[in-house]
Amino acid sequence: MSKRTxxxxxxxHTVSGIVISVALYVIxxxxxxxxxxxxxxxxxxxxxxxxxxxxxLDFDETLEQMSKERNLFGRDIEFKQxxxxxxxxxNLGASKDTLLTKEKAAGAFYYLNTDDKSTTDYATxxxxxxxxxxxxxFAQMPHPFGYYLSGFVALFFLFAxxxxxxxxxxxxxxxxxxxxxxxxxxxxxxxxxTALGVIGFPFxxxxxxxxxxxxxxxxxxxxxxxxxxxxxxKKLYEDLEYAHPHFEFQNTPINKSININSYxxxxxxxxxxxxxxxxxxxxxxxxxxxxxxxxxxxxKNKINGYGYTIYNVTDGSIYGIKDPTQKTSYLDAVKGIFYxxxxxxxxxxxxxxxxxxxxxxxCFVILSGVLIWLTARNKKNIPVKKRKFNEAVVRYYLAIxxxxxxxxxxxxxxxxxxxxxxxxxxxxxxxxxxxxxxIFFILKKDNYLTxxxxxxxxxxxxxxxxxxxxxxxxxxxxxSFEKGYDQxxxxxxxxxxxxxxxLLIFSKIIKTQKNNSINK
Amino acid sequence: xxxxxxxxxxxxxxxxxxxxxxxxxxxxxxxxxxxxxASWLDHVDVIITSTYSAIILWVCLMIIAFLAKNGWKIxxxxxxxxxxxxxxxxxxxxxxxxx
Numbered sequence: 001m002s003k004r005t006x007x008x009x010x011x012x013h014t015v016s017g018i019v020i021s022v023a024l025y026v027i028x029x030x031x032x033x034x035x036x037x038x039x040x041x042x043x044x045x046x047x048x049x050x051x052x053x054x055x056x057l058d059f060d061e062t063l064e065q066m067s068k069e070r071n072l073f074g075r076d077i078e079f080k081q082x083x084x085x086x087x088x089x090x091n092l093g094a095s096k097d098t099l100l101t102k103e104k105a106a107g108a109f110y111y112l113n114t115d116d117k118s119t120t121d122y123a124t125x126x127x128x129x130x131x132x133x134x135x136x137x138f139a140q141m142p143h144p145f146g147y148y149l150s151g152f153v154a155l156f157f158l159f160a161x162x163x164x165x166x167x168x169x170x171x172x173x174x175x176x177x178x179x180x181x182x183x184x185x186x187x188x189x190x191x192x193x194t195a196l197g198v199i200g201f202p203f204x205x206x207x208x209x210x211x212x213x214x215x216x217x218x219x220x221x222x223x224x225x226x227x228x229x230x231x232x233x234k235k236l237y238e239d240l241e242y243a244h245p246h247f248e249f250q251n252t253p254i255n256k257s258i259n260i261n262s263y264x265x266x267x268x269x270x271x272x273x274x275x276x277x278x279x280x281x282x283x284x285x286x287x288x289x290x291x292x293x294x295x296x297x298x299x300k301n302k303i304n305g306y307g308y309t310i311y312n313v314t315d316g317s318i319y320g321i322k323d324p325t326q327k328t329s330y331l332d333a334v335k336g337i338f339y340x341x342x343x344x345x346x347x348x349x350x351x352x353x354x355x356x357x358x359x360x361x362x363c364f365v366i367l368s369g370v371l372i373w374l375t376a377r378n379k380k381n382i383p384v385k386k387r388k389f390n391e392a393v394v395r396y397y398l399a400i401x402x403x404x405x406x407x408x409x410x411x412x413x414x415x416x417x418x419x420x421x422x423x424x425x426x427x428x429x430x431x432x433x434x435x436x437x438x439i440f441f442i443l444k445k446d447n448y449l450t451x452x453x454x455x456x457x458x459x460x461x462x463x464x465x466x467x468x469x470x471x472x473x474x475x476x477x478x479x480s481f482e483k484g485y486d487q488x489x490x491x492x493x494x495x496x497x498x499x500x501x502x503l504l505i506f507s508k509i510i511k512t513q514k515n516n517s518i519n520k
Numbered sequence: 521x522x523x524x525x526x527x528x529x530x531x532x533x534x535x536x537x538x539x540x541x542x543x544x545x546x547x548x549x550x551x552x553x554x555x556x557x558a559s560w561l562d563h564v565d566v567i568i569t570s571t572y573s574a575i576i577l578w579v580c581l582m583i584i585a586f587l588a589k590n591g592w593k594i595x596x597x598x599x600x601x602x603x604x605x606x607x608x609x610x611x612x613x614x615x616x617x618x619x
Contacts, residue, residue: 004527005587011523012586159579166583212575220574223551224567227609228558228618235618239564334568376522 006167013163016156017369023138023153025366025401030136031207032359033408035344035352036494038084040129042487044415045086046473047115049487052084053296054275057114059260063284065117066092071104073097074249077281079112087111087125096249096283126423128415131430132408137215140427151215158208165201168194186375193368196361203358210342241331244280245310245320250287254314258284263291267309271325273298274307289313297324299346304328304336349490363401370397398450399441400434405458405502407434412465412495416472452509459502466492537591545598546581550574552605559612 033040042049050056057079066072076093090112095105110119138146168175176198179191213220225233237243264276276295283289290312297305307324311317328336340346344355374394378387407430414429415421421429441450469492470476480489554574558566581598588594 003524007523007527008587009583011528012583014523155575155579158575159582162579163583209572209575213571216575217571219547220551220570224555224558224570227555228563228613236567239618240568330565331568334571338571 001166001170009163009167013160013167014373016160016163017366018373020153020156020160021366021370022397022400023149024157025363026138026404027136027150027153027211028359028362028366029401029404029408030132032356032363034129034133034136035356035359036491037129037133039487039490039494040132040412041083041085041127043469043491044127044129044419046475046488047086048485049084049086053081053277053298055079055081055088055114055277055279057088057112059264059279060258062112062117063258063260066090070108071095071097071100073253073285074251075107075281075284077284079279081277086113086115087120088114090119096286097251123423124420126421126426128411128421128426131411131426140431147215151212154208154211154215158205158212161201161205161208164197168198172198186372189368189372189375193365193372196368197365200358200361200365203355204362206341210338213338214342240335244282244292247282247288247290249283252287253285254287254289256313258289258313260291263293263309263311267293267295270309271297271307271323273301274305274324287314290319299340302328303340303346304333306332306336367398367401370394395445395447395450396438396442398447399438402450402454403434403437403441405454406461407437409458409461409465409495412491413461413468416465416468419472448513452506455502455506455509459499459506462495462502463499465495465499534591537595538586538588541588541591541595541598542582542585545595545602546578546585548602549581549598549605550578552602552609553577556605556608556612559609559616563616563618 038049038052041047059079062079063072063077066077070092072092072095074096076091078089078091078093080089080091082089088111090108090110092108094107097105110121111125112119134140137150140146141149165172171194175191175194179195180187221233221236225231225236229236234243260279260281264279267276268274274295274297276293278292278294280292280294281289282292290310292308292310294306294308297307299305302324305324305328307322309321310319312319344351371394374390377390410433411426411430415426418425437454441454444450466477469488470479475485475488477489477492479485480492551570551574554566554570554577558570585591585594585598
């Protein structure tokens with residue numbers, strides 16, 4: 001590589017990295033926690049989901065209940081399990097019966113608790129798990145700016161990754177084993193940044209590409225629709241098999257009893273280990289009624305086992321079928337693998353714990369990069385004014401990033417003390433708390449203190465989370481263990497481990513600091 | 521260790537031309553490249569492939585634009601490439617219409 005290329009790439013890596021650093025840190029931090037989104041939600045609500053990945057519901061009984069409140073005739077009704085929670089989403093399309101008044105025909109969306117059959121809307125069932133998950137793509141910002149911002153951060157993250165690996169290419173093997181913790185501070189950051197960066201590279205590359213696609217797919221879809229489909233976006237979604245087929249409403253009631261459960265049963269008996277996660281009913285109670293039962297094979301059997309069967313209710317025939325046991329088409333493989341790779345949900349707890357750790361390594365690589373940036377510019381030949389500015393930038397960055405740890409831990413306490421917390425309280429608590437802690441650290445003007453205090457406070461709060469949970473709900477760790485409350489137990493232990501590791505690192509930092517001051 | 525500034529562009533217009541060529545020009549070329557292929561081959565497979573390949577190609581074209589000696593030259597190259605790709609796409613679309 002010529003000197004010119006090297007220096008340009010190096011500069012591109014530096015600039016793109018420093019610009020996105022804080023946003024990327026927030027994405028990595030919340031994303032790491034989001035691997036356990038469903039566990040956090042269930043822990044918060046005190047729920048235990050016994051058969052994840054699947055809807056456990058008596059559909060016919062539910063529909064009968066629903067018909068007492070609304071006229072279901074001629075509606076499209078969808079039951080969908082979005083996450084491994086007791087809550088499933090129920091989407092009621094507007095009735096196509098033109099005789100109904102507008103009010104009666106209106107559609108609705110709500111969550112149904114499959115256990116106690118209670119219903120909630122989005123805002124009241126808002127949870128800390130959902131909050132952290134949505135902060136991962138800045139959904140709290142006005143739509144769609146948060147999505148686009150996180151998408152472009154992901155894109156420039158990919159840019160920084162590629163320029164970074166090319167810059168480091170010549171030394172990739174020789175420097176892989178190099179770690180010089182006893183030398184000056186800058187080499188410590190550099191060694192950690194490059195070694196961990198290389199280890200995390202494949203993982204981060206996948207997340208950068210898939211993340212960019214999730215948030216910026218409009219940039220790919222819009223030109224394709226305009227140029228190839230002459231503006232007909234429905235046709236594109238049909239070609240990519242994202243849309244349900246359309247069935248005409250015939251406005252004649254069906255004279256037959258409807259049994260959704262039997263369709264679900266049929267599908268499950270046809271394919272072994274098939275988890276039904278969506279039941280979509282077209283034109284309920286009408287001659288044109290169809291039922292689509294879709295889901296996935298268990299990930300243990302097949303990673304891309306998406307399939308469905310669509311039944312014609314009037315004559316009981318099968319309208320369409322996608323057999324998940326057959327060879328997966330390229331289209332389905334790409335569509336499925338994007339989500340599996342990004343969510344890391346196909347390999348049980350082990351994979352998600354590794355992904356969590358790699359996510360935290362990402363956080364570390366970002367911060368060490370910022371610190372390299374500072375130490376490399378902290379030289380005598382650089383004007384004092386500029387050095388002061390650089391120092392302030394890093395102080396703000398560190399304060400904002402590191403205070404996420406204590407405020408996240410504190411939010412876990414909040415959702416147990418005030419339960420259910422609700423959307424607005426959670427927003428205020430998290431964002432105002434985050435702001436206050438950040439301001440405190442910024443005013444203290446001491447990066448060492450920011451680092452140690454955030455670590456210490458977050459770890460102590462983290463360790464107290466299982467205790468608060470025990471006091472508030474009675475689900476102490478041994479109780480959860482005995483009764484098999486897997487998700488509750490997991491989050492409690494998760495925080496104990498994080499807290500202990502945090503304290504160990506803290507004591508290590510304190511010790512080295514003491515040694516250093518004695519040696520001086 | 522900051523990059524040696526003798527290799528970088530300090531003044532406004534060279535910088536501006538490179539940044540715009542990288543982000544906007546790179547995007548246009550990357551998208552048209554995939555559309556051109558999609559109009560001739562199995563369009564569904566190409567479109568779903570573009571969900572990752574277009575992003576990676578975009579980033580690579582960004583890097584190439586920054587490595588160029590002259591920002592306006594690379595803009596010219598990207599525009600000419602885009603025109604060629606657009607012609608290929610319109611021919612393909614005329615011969616294999618989707619709608």
